[in-house]
Amino acid sequence: ASELPKGYTLRPLQKSDHAEFLSVLTILTKVGDISFETWSARYDWMAARNDEYFVIVIENDLGKVVAVGSLIIEKKLLLSPLVLQVSLHSHTRALSNGDEVDSIRNCAAVGHIEDIAVAADQQGKKLGLRIIQALDAIAQQVGCYKSILDCSEKNQGFYEKCGFKLAGVQMAHYY
Numbered sequence: 064a065s066e067l068p069k070g071y072t073l074r075p076l077q078k079s080d081h082a083e084f085l086s087v088l089t090i091l092t093k094v095g096d097i098s099f100e101t102w103s104a105r106y107d108w109m110a111a112r113n114d115e116y117f118v119i120v121i122e123n124d125l126g127k128v129v130a131v132g133s134l135i136i137e138k139k140l141l142l143s144p145l146v147l148q149v150s151l152h153s154h155t156r157a158l159s160n161g162d163e164v165d166s167i168r169n170c171a172a173v174g175h176i177e178d179i180a181v182a183a184d185q186q187g188k189k190l191g192l193r194i195i196q197a198l199d200a201i202a203q204q205v206g207c208y209k210s211i212l213d214c215s216e217k218n219q220g221f222y223e224k225c226g227f228k229l230a231g232v233q234m235a236h237y238y
């Protein structure tokens with residue numbers, strides 16, 4: 064089983080995590096000065112889309128947020144490769160299973176993993192791994208056939224330990 068250090072808990076983001084969440088994220092990126100009002104409006108926007116945006120945190124034994132991660136669900140207008148396989152297979156033998164018929168009607172979904180960060184003094188305790196495992200589990204539960212992410216070369220080894228494989232090249236167009 065996936066165990067957190069004693070006293071640590073993994074839970075969904077709460078609005079009151081404002082300062083602690085942003086503080087953990089500064090290890091990854093420029094966060095800027097985000098007021099509680101701005102944070103709160105974006106939090107409400109995401110909460111209204113709670114089947115698309117999943118933001119989780121790990122708090123330590125003192126109740127402080129020490130690791131964070133996000134999953135965004137992208138819904139496609141096409142069937143997932145896995146469903147296509149079933150459908151191809153089903154073609155050669157009569158469809159008998161209701162579940163298969165249902166899954167064939169479903170369009171694909173892909174998980175996007177974003178903004179993974181573990182506080183500097185908390186790294187190396189498998190918190191990053193637990194965040195990824197939790198996001199992977201959510202992605203599977205909501206029907207994604209894969210999850211993808213972009214990372215720097217220095218983090219490639221971490222994501223490989225989490226079960227990811229190198230696939231393609233990241234492109235960016237900054238405005």
Ligand code: ACO
Nearest residue numbers: 178179180181186187188189190191192214217220221224
């Ligand atoms: N390269 C190779 N292996 C690594 C690396 C790395 N950079 N980091 C961790 N590992 C290994 C660990 O040794 C461990 O291996 P083991 O199971 O053999 O012992 C395994 O990966 C799991 O490591 P964790 O302890 O879970 O890693 P940690 O909690 O320190 O989190 C993370 C890793 C998230 C990269 C952390 O170092 C961090 O926050 N870095 C700064 C922010 C950052 O770069 N975030 C990722 C951005 S990419 C994105 O968000 C999609």
